[in-house]
Each structure stands twice: as structure tokens, then as C-alpha cells.
Amino acid sequence: MAGLFDLTGRVAVVTGGNGGIGLGMAEALAGAGCAVSIWGRDAEKNRRALERLALAGAPVAAETCDVADPDAVRRAFDATLARFGRVDGMFANAGVAGGGRRSFLERDAAEWRQTFAVNLDGVVASFQVAARHMAERAGAGDAFGRLVATSSVASLLGAARNEHYGATKGALNAMVRALAVELARYGVTANAILPGWIESDMTAGLMANEKFVSFNLPRIPARRFGRPEDFGGIAVYLMSGASSYQTGQVVVIDGGYTVA
Template identity: 60%
Template sequence: MGGSPFDLSGKVALVTGGNGGIGLGMARALAEAGADVAIWGTNAAKNAAARADLARTGRRVVALECDVGEEAAVEAAFAETLRALGRVDACFANAGTYGGRRTSFAEMPAAEWRRVMRVNLDGAFFTLRAAARHMVARGGGGSLVATASLAAIEGAPRNEHYAATKGGVIAMIRGLAVELARHGIRANALLPGWIETEMTAGAIADPRFAAAVLPRIPMRRWGTGADFGGIAVYLASDASAYHTGDSFVIDGGYSLF
């Protein structure tokens, strides 16, 4: 009898924004499934804590400081990842930022628009491009995954810049799925709903917000980083060998209700 298709032994996964929230939830599950893991983040203390957490799985773990909005930083971090772990089989472009200034669209400063674009869209581009180059040159296929958002498919008033980046990410992933299929490389997107992370902590802690939103989630709870572990393992594993160009909505049913 063959081994489990979800066994990631011998594989290497890269998770940007992997030092907390959704990213850490994915990285932990990937390591527990047998993958060696590289995480990138901008906060050195969080990187160190996440690395210690992941190292308990017994897998090789690399934690690097990287601002994904800087092209040179991404190229350097990817090269260091390869030096440390030898290859990248699955790349999760998960790092992102939120629309911090909830001004009206008509009053949105160009600098605010560019701040969010720089991380969420440029950062995903730089990361996925580096991974695609490596996977094509190495041969043997691979998996590219980008974290988008429900904001990409639902109206996001006063947050149009964030929504635009996430819609762009989905479109980019679909293009990659078609272009890179000949190389055995799959590309898929994740669309989280309301998940408990540092980014959403302020909103979730607001009683008025919770009273308005939580009843609309059929699961009747906020999501957690751990809720993304299963899909991460699936997309990194041979179980998803014929699954590409998809967008996985993980929101506890919020978008249905």
C-alpha cells in the first residue's frame, strides 16, 4: 500500500507572513505533515517565536526578515531560502497589509493606495515570480498559493484599495495556472473570511462590530490560523496534483448567509 498523498516528507514549503495568524497556522500544519519550512516576516521577534514553535515538529525551519514589497529583499530572501533548504516545492504568498485609513474613496490619498498595493499586490508578484522561476528551472512541478480575501468578490466600502489588491491576486493566480501548467506547476488562491489575526483584532474586539457580523457567520465563530492548515497541506501535497486555478473560500459560511 502506498503512502498518504498528504505526506509532505522531503518537500519544502515557503510561507510569507508565516510568523503569525493564517501564515503560522499554515506553516505549522505543513511542518507537522513532514515538510521543511521557511517563513518570512518583517518582525524579528515574531519570526524567532514562530521558528521556535515550528522547530518542535522536528523539521528544518528557516525564519528570515523580508519586506515583500521590496523586490531586492524578496530575491535575497528566496536565495537564502534555497541555500538553507535546497529547494521550494510550495510557495504561499500570504504576507499582506490592511487598509488602515478608512476614508471615503473620494478622499483616499494616493500614498495610502500605493502603501497597500506595494505589499499585497507587488509583494505577491515578487514572491510568486521568484518561486515560479525556481520551479520552472528545477523541473518537477510545484504549487503556488496566494492569500486573497472575500473583499475581492464582495463590496468593500472605504477599503477599495485592499479589495483591488486581492482581486488582482486572484486574476494573477488564474493566469499562472494556465501559463505554468505545462511545467507541472499548480496555482490556487485562498479567500479568508473573518479570521482572528493581528490585522483584524481591532474590529473583532469592537462589541458593535461583533454583534453585527458574528450572527452572519453560520459557524458562529471567528476563524483562526489553524483553520487554514488543512488546505495548506492539501495544496502542497500530491493530493492536489490535478487541482489548479481555483479560489478556496474559507469563511465559515459568511459569504453564503
């Protein structure tokens, strides 16, 4: 069984891989032997993340990239191909939080569009360059590819003042289902991971809010908030041959929050 999860020879990109859930996934992938390229906007944060990833012993690299810019995505992908020669998995994890700072009644078009530009359009751009490459390889007899989007339980549950964030994540769920059908002929799977409340830089403000913690922690059957390392196992599974027959699915990782 150990060989089923050996990712030696595979190459994965993790957008937003320099921290939080993305780094948790990247560390596990590298630990399983996968070459990993992390994409992030902050070059210094990328550098620090690379130091951690290098400890796993697998080849690692980083590209400075804002996924909201399609040209930047293409440049980062080309650079990754130049370095590693192939890309087998695209973990489209980069995103921005909704924040819940203002009501839908006050939401302006600029804030709505910015959330979509990163959380949805950035995934589209990342998936598209990867899927084209994977389809070309399939045509040459090398049919294998993994597309994985980081969605959210906000796509399943209503959250006041976060309709813009939830809308982007719901769109991701629908997109992976469509891509699963379209791209199966190339040996490409498409799935989404739906985190619940996770301790990360993005949620640091919430985790420091005693009212938030006292309200939400008792609603999680696991009685703890998630951590980035909780996403390592699912990342390795979805990247491996073990998941070759799982596609078009949304996988909830939330400590039981959505079923309590």
C-alpha cells in the first residue's frame, strides 16, 4: 500500500502554497516524494516556505505569482515547466477571505469583483493552463492529471456578510463537476476540498476573537479547529493513483462541523 501513495516522479503546483492550508498540502506532497512548485504573491514568504519544504528532500521551487493576473499565471506555469519538465497536479488553493465586514446591501462592485478575481478567476486560469498541458501529454500517450480546488464549507452553509465569498466557492464546486466529465478522457480528475474553520494567517483575527471561538468551537464535534497539516493526507491521496476513480467530488474536511 505504501507504493500506492509514492509520488516520486510526479510534479505538483500549489497556488497559495507559502502558508496555511496550501503549505500543509505542499509539505505532505513533498514528503511523499512529489516535486512541488509553490506560487505566491509574497517573495519573502515564498522563500521561508521553501526552506521548510526542502527538509522533505524532494525537489521544490517557488514562483512569485498573483493568480488574479492571467498573464502572471501563464508565466509561472511556463517557468514551472522549464524547471521540472511536466506538471501532473494543479492544487488551486490561493484565495482571499470574505471577511464579513459589510452587508450585502452595502457591497460595492469593486469588492465583489476582486473576490471573484482571486477565488474563482484565479482557479480558472490555473486549471486552464494545467489542463491544456495534461491534455497534450495524454495525446502523446501519457494520460494523467489532477486538478484540485480549495473550496469551503461556505459553499454549503449560509453566512451573513459573506455572500461574495460563498458564491465564489459554490462556483468552484460546480466547475470541478463539469471538468470531471469533460477531462476524464485525458486521465484527468477534478475535485474540490472544502475546509471548515481552520487556524491560519487568514483566520488569525477570528481565532483571537473570544466571541467567535466560544460560539463556533462547541459546534465542531472534533472539539478543535482544523490545522494546515490536516490537509496533507487528502492532498497526497488526490495526487496519487489511489484516487484515479474519484472525480467530480467535493470532499469536506471540517471536523464534523457541517453534520453536527
